[in-house]
Amino acid sequence: MFLKKKQRVLELTDTIIEMVGILNQIQDPSQELSDCLMALDIIAEQLMQEEELSPLLIEQFNTVQSSFVMYYENLKELTGDNLSETLAQLISLVSLIKDTINTKLNIVFFPYKVSMWDSLSTVYEAAKNDENCVVNVVPIPYYQLAQDKAIPTYEGDRFPEDVKITHFDDYKLEEQEPDIIFIHNIYDNYNTLTRVYDEYFTSNLKKYTDMLVYVPYYTASFIPYKKGGFYPYHSPAIDNIDKFILAHNKEKEIALEEGIQEDKLLVLGSPKLDIMxxxxxxxxxxxxxxxxxxxxxxxxxxxxxxxxxxxxxxxxxxxxxxxxxxxxxxxxxxxxxxxxxxxxxxxxxxxxxxxxxxxxxxxxxxxxxxxxxxxxxxxxxxxxxxxxxxxxxxxxxxxxxxxxxxxxxxxxxxxxxxxxxxxxxxxxxxxxxxxxxxxxxxxxxxxxxxxxxxxxxxxxxxxxxYVNSDGTSGEKIFREIKAALQGRRS
Incomplete structure (x- = not known):
């Protein structure tokens, strides 16, 4: 089960547990019981999508669901002893969900120009080689902006043969809700030469993920940027980014001077240097x-x-x-x-x-x-x-x-x-x-x-x-992002 969806299941079970603690204090808890049954239906729907489920988990879930059906049909069954037993059943169910359902990460890469894929490729390799990750590479369409026209452009058919491509029409963000999104372009509608389609603006991507990662398509200059002189540092899109990958420590100093939150900044090098x-x-x-x-x-x-x-x-x-x-x-x-x-x-x-x-x-x-x-x-x-x-x-x-x-x-x-x-x-x-x-x-x-x-x-x-210029930047970026996400969700 993907991390975000597993977390949602656990949040629902936590809500039901909280409800059990107050059911016998409510004069007519019919609506609350109905809400609990609805939450259990959502959990069941998510569990049914798993290829394998522990028989013990299935049994425990059915027991919990039967208890709530019993309460809904006969409010007199809402006794202290029964609710204590149901609480114990729920706690056991939570443990089984945590321990027996394998957690996977749903990761997507949204490159736009094939010539800039090198800024993401070694991160992709590290994710692809992790058996606990499901990875999609979805090259996104963009416009080339001339003086009086916007030229639709798509380069997905030009990527290396060893990169499995998912067409953007076949990838539904609202259904996938990826755990991690990697991008190399945060210019949104502020770029003057190219512009990705609106649905791939950072403001929209952030609606569907808890970890939006910006790995710049460029390698940061060895000539330190002056305050206010480098657009990405004061781009409105920075507010939507969870992590910003930097190539050297001086770059971090300048980013902090520009007012970017330190917890967004990770000095891990550039995957472009991995390729070199x-x-x-x-x-x-x-x-x-x-x-x-x-x-x-x-x-x-x-x-x-x-x-x-x-x-x-x-x-x-x-x-x-x-x-x-x-x-x-x-x-x-x-x-x-x-x-x-x-x-x-x-x-x-x-x-x-x-x-x-x-x-x-x-x-x-x-x-x-x-x-x-x-x-x-x-x-x-x-x-x-x-x-x-x-x-x-x-x-x-x-x-x-x-x-x-x-x-x-x-x-x-x-x-x-x-x-x-x-x-x-x-x-x-x-x-x-x-x-x-x-x-x-x-x-x-x-x-x-x-x-x-x-x-x-x-x-x-x-x-x-440049840090990690020994070919390890992409691997370290992936590990750091994975750890940061799992730490946030723990």
Missing amino acids: YRSLNSKHEYPEEWKEKLDGKTVYVLNTGCMYFAVNPFVALEKLIDIFNIPRFVENSVILWRPHPLTEISILKYTPYFSGYFSNLLDNGINGNDPLYKGIILDKTDDYMNALLLADVLITTDSSILRSYLLTEKKVLFWDEKAPKDSLVPENAFYYAYSKSEPWYELVKKFPEGYDPLEQNRIGVGSQV
Whole structure:
């Protein structure tokens, strides 16, 4: 029996026990007896859904039910001795329900974008491997928000084959009443690029569960957020969340400064780092069409965020083209460009006049036969891990991809002049694209020759910032949430 439903059965038995204590004090307890019989019917209905029931439990339940039928039909049977006996029967019934009915947890994961599933996947694995859990993964529909339209989108058919998917039409929240809900998006109706369907807003999900858990789709930055400067911390949805998973201790300090209740906060790392950690020691397959272009080359992975073209897109394009020129002056090199999955929708939302230029860049430039782009590979796959494992150098600003990449301890060309202020990553762990002493166009010529004076500075830098960066975050999140829920229900 699922935990929440078992608790409801026990609450009903407690109510009946309380009623037994006052029945003989009521002049006409017919209504109260009717209520008790109705409660017993509800309990019976729940018990009948169990595959196996102890014969002793069935016998004890029938005895209790018969006693209340007797009282209802003949109020004179409401004697002190009879009620004492019924009380003992009820106490025995409660013990049998607690001890003989196996308690399971009803758990559901509500991811929305497949590219963000890595933020939940190792939590899912831990839950799936627990024999006392029933787990559903229900990818939820969402809208891509352009300037004048909302585009319905569903990605459930793109999830990994080893993840059993339940279609959202087949999962009824009001019937399931899950014990635990895991989500990675709490933006509700406040997001500007995407919006999940209304029924999956946190305000609605909270109606059906006692444990709504937010595991962010991003890995928290190693650059501490300023007070009021990071939306999730002051999102109205935080009030609906029971537990908020944080990646490092500094993040908790800032969340507390923002006024988030401490009992909501669990510093347990990021499942995204679990995926990176595992991938370091496993073989990864990448698209066949990449192999010829990559073979024997120095791979520069270029990462751009979802808002890269949202402000001054032509200036952004010019900077991009500069980097695209690397294969033209660095022999045996290639650019693997991974634009954020929401890049196109952000262009439609904020700079629609640039949409045609962007499409032309992709279709006629990189994916076409333009010789200027023959050294560029466009990565629009759902799995960013390929790019990070193939990279010799990552060119990026601060991003979730960079935070995962820290675990590789490979070279980073940070797309700025110097380190961000108050960074938890030492300044001398990165190279800087716009450094006056050693700019990017000089560095990229040296890297293929083995130039890397900062190599030692990167060792262990990821684990210095992020907790449980050894591949155990998802397992620990699951265990902590399970313990918290069971402690709350005990």
